[in-house]
Amino acid sequence: MAIVLGENRYGKAETRLVRVTRDGETHTLADLNVSVALSGDLVATHLTGDNSGVLPTDTMKNTVYAFAKEHGVGAPEQFALLLARHFVETHTQIRAARVGIESFSWERLGPHSFRRQGDHTRTAEVTVTVEQAQVVTGLAGLVLLNSANSEFHGFQRDRYTTLPETTDRILATAVDARWRHLDDDTDWDKSYTGVVEALTKAFVTTHSLSLQQTLYAMGTQVLTDQPEIAEIRLALPNKHHYLVDLSPFELANDNEVFIAGDRPYGLIEGTVTRDDVPPAITEWYP
Template sequence: MAIVLGHNRYGKAETRLVRVHRDGDTHGLVDLNVSIALAGDLTATHLTGDNSGVLPTDTMKNTVYAFAKQHGVGEPEAFALLLARHFVRTQGQVESARVSVESFAWDRLGPHSFRRRGDHTRTATVTVTRESTQVVSGITGLVLMNTTASEFHGFVRDRYTTLPETTDRILATAVDAKWRHLGDDADWDKSFHGAVDAMTGAFVNTYSLSLQQTLMSMGTMVLTSRPELAEIRLALPNKHHYLVDLSAFALENENEVFIAGDRPYGLIEGTVTRDDVPPATTEWYL
């Protein structure tokens, strides 16, 4: 009996690419998850660990980011073809390259502001006692991004701080918010949509020096435009987008090619309150 190697392939899975196409102040946005699998003569590495025919998966990831800079990113099919043909053309030992792309759709909110398409969840929690009624409305999973108009600098530096200061970064978050109503007979739909529009508008229109500042601006806009609301609690994950260092490939990255980070993420939380209203009757945001 002989044990033999069967079908095999390898590659880099789930390279998260965000490509910003800058046309002055107006930006385009492409958000992809790219997976690459190469197959061919890979017997040696499996049988003896001879890697002379193994293009590192790390290189495949780099190629995704470098091609995004060099060629831009249009339709997912076109970008996948570009990558797959490159690996087959340049690597003689590669017989087949499979490139799979997931493309996340974003709707435009402004020249450089976007909302990720897809469902967010509207929430409502009411607490009734013999003495009181409390209505709390909210939203989760409202994903927003500004591709510029966001800076972060002047922060504390200690011996463990490596974060560079920036005057131009992506600011992205998935809004998780709850807000407390003063009464129990509002026009709930109108109030909900008004609050969401106010939050979204504040995110889009605030030139941000920190996500904390943006949080305050969102809460303030909701309370100033919705007199039926007493306070709002916001939990904003800072969905980090890391600038890809393309200098090893003699390419400049002028805030165009980003790694969409998954975790860890910053989590900025805060309550914004009107100071002339009765306090909550329960721990309303838990």
């Protein structure tokens, strides 16, 4: 039986970068968490410890900071493309580079004053090979809630089922979404804003009979509104709200008082895609 080295990569994870662009008295703030991973002809370092083909991960960190100074940051997708292409184009042993970015938003309070916006986090993941590039944008933790127009009934039952059916419940979730672009050249900020608006619009306007139905409606809205998107992957945790029993206090609870559950929670995941898009060049979601 032969033992061989399988797929492998290495890199520098979570390089924290804050870039202040100073335009006179008015400043612009970019706040990123950047992770770089490289793969290619790296067999020797694994099998014999020969590091002649290894670019130090400390160099990757330094490149992030130097590029922020030399090129600025701009949209996270564009910055990730710039970094990934650099590593592939300048090091012949590297066949593919993956750059993942978390982008944290700040609300302007004045020319050089800001307040952190914490409702959700924008993400970008770029994979560049010697042949092509792939751009995946995303968001994490977009919290949405409907206090009506949500039902759940007609489901399977067995001896362990205790959940009652309902035609009136709170539907709440914290959206994690990732979407693959058809091209690596677009207006990234405009596209991102459009996707967030489409996701929100579908959640608000869908009379939900299941969170799965809502997921599909949200994905469909994105692909309908945003022609530059090939497919979207959604993960929707069901943030359960349980009706409180107020009968010991001789009080009626007409769907007004709830306990916001923490865990466990239902987790609904799915991909909505066009049927004619080119395949991804690499796996783009867990």
